Amino acid sequence: MTNQLKLSIGQYSDKGLKPQNQDFHGALIPKEPQLSLKGAAFALADGISTSSVSQIASAAAVKSFLDDYFCTSDAWSVRTAAERVLLAANSWLHSQTRRSEYRFDKDRGYVCTFSALVVKASTAHLFHVGDTRIYRLHDNALEQMTKDHRLWVSQEESYLSRALGIDEHLEIDYQALSIKPGDTFLLATDGVYEHADTQFILATIREHATALDTAAQRIVEHALERGSGDNLTAQILRIDQVPGAEHAELQLQAERLPLPPMPEPRTPFDGYEIVRELHATSRSHVFLAVDNDSGERVVLKTPSIDLADDPNYLERFLLEEWIARRINSAHVLKAVPPTRKRAYLYTAMEYIEGQTLRQWLIDNPRPEIETVRGIVEQIARGLRAFHRMEMLHQDLRPENIMIDQNGTVKIIDFGATRVAGIIEANTNQPESILGTALYSAPEYFLGLSGTERSDQFSLGVICYQMLSGRFPYGTDVAKCRTAKAQQRLSYDSVLDEEREIPAWVDEALKKATHPSPEKRYDDLSEFIYDLRHPNRAFLNKTRPPLIERNPVLFWQGVSALLAGALMYLLASPPM
Template sequence: MAGPEQSQQLQLDYFVLCNEGGKQGNEDAAAALVPESAHLLTYKGAIFTVADGVSSAEAGQEASTTAVRTFIQDYPKTPDTWSVSHSAGQVLSTINLRLYRHSHAFANEMKGQLCTFSTAIIKSHSAHIFHVGDSRVYHWRNGQCQQLTHDHTAHLSQDRHFLARALGMDSNLQLDHQRINLQTHDKLLLSSDGLHEFVSLEAIQEALSAGLSAQATAEQLFALALANGCDDNVSIIVVDIQQLPNENIDDYHEKLTKLPFPPAFSPGMKVDGYEIISELFASSRSHLYLVRDSESGAEMVMKTPSENFSDDTAYIERFIREEWIGSRIESPHVTRIIRQNRPRSFLYYLMEYVEGVNMERWLEINQPIKPARALHILEQVAAGLQAFHDCEAIHQDLKPGNIIIQQEPGTGKETAKIVDFGSVFVAGVAEIFIPIDQESVLGTAAYSDPLYLTGKNSAIQGDVYALATIAYELFTGKLPYGSKIEECKTPSDYDRLRYISARKANPAVPVWLDRALEKGVSFDLQVRYTTLASFLRDIRQPNPEFLRDEVKQSTRGSSLLFWQLLSGFWFVTLLLVIYLFVINRG
């Protein structure tokens, strides 16, 4: 499928000003991203963003910086098949939930992470405005200036008001969104309240109408705010639309979201400049092919959906989401998604080719595994998993088959990489928690949290369960609940299972490590570890609590031995007394 012919690209004159103004310390953040890649500029657009940290929240500066930086990084990584509205909404929902959770994590220290947020995304002939709080976006055309956004403030009196909405304020984000059509020579102005509380709309309109460059206009407005007694931080972004593309891509984008499913590929076939080398994996849900880029010669993996789901819109959405999730995660222990710069003829995505053996096979080859080697691999898997959690994503289906072990030539150094995103759940993105499909649970039930079967979202603790199960297998070569867990279909089936002590499978496992593994795979969320870090800490070194348990067990054993010996002594004494009594009677 050929991309749209465009003889001219979007051209902008813009300037970003972010200054502490009349206030000590800067809690504002502002940034712009106009992609150099024509592909990104066409399909994702140019991004302009302003955020203002809420002063009453101690971590307001951190919140505004995090919001702007993360949005600028993550929005361009969303799939080309997503609309601007969907892409920005998904990214902002995850940012909001991240700030909200961090605020609650520091609730006792009053380190709330709250900020206002306004962004303008210019794509094709439109500007998409997303807004929460009291930062603002203005639109100027032909000498007239209009405020596009509405301040989310509640007024107690003429002089007293407070912020009613902000990023990080609530777990559910209420976001304003509007779209306006642009014309050449239109201007956009984004500002924090350090500007618009001290400079009137009339003065702003006059500055934008003066015909100055974006930089000169921003600097003039900043000077005017200071002259009017501004005692706050000031952020200003001025954007002058100098040239618009000569073709609107909306029709093409509609076609892109309806890309056909690819047929089964064979070695030697070519698609969009990629030559199929071999098939790496095939299932009823997806296919993996090793391909070579005809331009660069680089080898990579192409993942395609299964034609079995060509009419399943939920499946298609999840497949598209995989690419976005993978593109956001940056870790040496997670496979890298490769951004495409050529139009696609079919629905698929590309990722780096990771040579090695999957952990399932690696376990078969290397058992028994020395503890230090097992811990080395486990820590790398945990690092990859933590990269998911840092992006507010839960893997949900971690298992040895989804982990590749690479061996560095010459040194023999081993590296573990997570290579699958198919079941990932992103907090703040999913409308409803959807557990792993029953079809995909079967065969991997030994590693998936049993709570998924009942439709419960155990969040990070679900990934802890999978990691602890893998740890148990690394140290023992067995599974913590035995092979019967594969046969479980209902919650009552799991209720009948009992943890098998790791010491039974491997007597060399110390009691404190056995206790840590048992806690990691507990079906009870009140007992199970809540973070990967706490689990890793307890398997690296003895937890004093588990050592006390060992001492108590040892003490109980010694006490039992004492009473057994004492009872034996009295029994022997009784027999001797009876014997003497019989002799004397004789």
């Protein structure tokens, strides 16, 4: 493995001249693989002096952040995970004030200012609300990275405009900074930064580079000597080593386990019995097997021996099962729960007795619109399960959708799935992996990263294909490699003379598959709703004229009318 993230920290807090310390601070540097997946977290909170319970607020804010952040999904980005934890903490603090004797005086309630720093891979993520501060040592100076949320009424009087617990709504400042070895950050409360001399801070951190706790203590004592009358807290964080581009958990597993021998039907394989081969490509082999312990049928996938020396391939191969373990939906393929230690590198998934949507369409070339709605709605539920985990499937197509014997639709094959938390960990996974051209959103062909609306486009294409057997833009999307070319794409109406499809359904499909992602639906649920309920905006639009829906039929009709008129004129007696 390449270098892991290594940090040095120093912390110190003192009540100063006050009878009680209302500051609270903490840090948590987990072990691998969580260090690569979630990073290391540092938090600092400062209770407000007008409240006798704000020390409870600051302690609760820091403890909940450090505890709950590491309990969030590994698939989430740092920003999503941290902000959801802080919003929950804010709601709890605000509710405590509402239920207390201070409910009519928020300045005496459960309120605190808060700053946090999460270091993951080669990025530092800053979260801030209030007037605690985060500095970065830069060019022999302290660069303030946060903005004080304090409103000054006069030179002597000010009040907090933002803080945790002060209101039921919370706006959090966020920024992401690239880091390198040697970068140093200072988190401090106003009792420190309003009195400590900048050059003293810099010199102290340099002098005690191997004992940052001592440096933090000296800085606090210095501020106290210079007249600070508040609580004082300082945290120092230095980046000693930045990790390489890797995902530790998957890489460790890929390095530890050997590739399996090629399984043969009716032979034992690591606690399973192979039944038959289901599918084989140059990249993997898929087998139906029976678990010897439970008797359940499972699908085993083994990697290609030809790609055994490609670490990126092996990590992505393992990522499919990693994803399946983190999504809980009846409409997404499940991973088989591990019951024993594996001897080889392979994945184990549930076996679905059924057929792919591709085969289903061959068997049902003209499905009823209600049947199409039912299938599309189930696919959408599966996609929303991906999106809730900050994952994009990116390769939604009929071959990657299964329909079991009970009619349940499941999304399978996560080989192109983009996971925000792993991308953010600076792994070897590309930002965007292009799926099948006919179903891929136009923005992928411009080299842009996908969004939830990109998966929406793919689902819209599948729905369109189920209703018409065609594609909304034919094969032209993949040919358009510039924004200007994509603007010239012309949507082909799904309506025809032989299918009873409401015009407003066509408008919903047109919006979901618009070449510009900004003009698609804001949320997948809106598209699903519009497939069943006439959108008033669409009802105001008339059915496209025949010349647009069927130009051949239109000109055939015009020719027939002209021919009839000509015959009439020829048959009429001269005047």
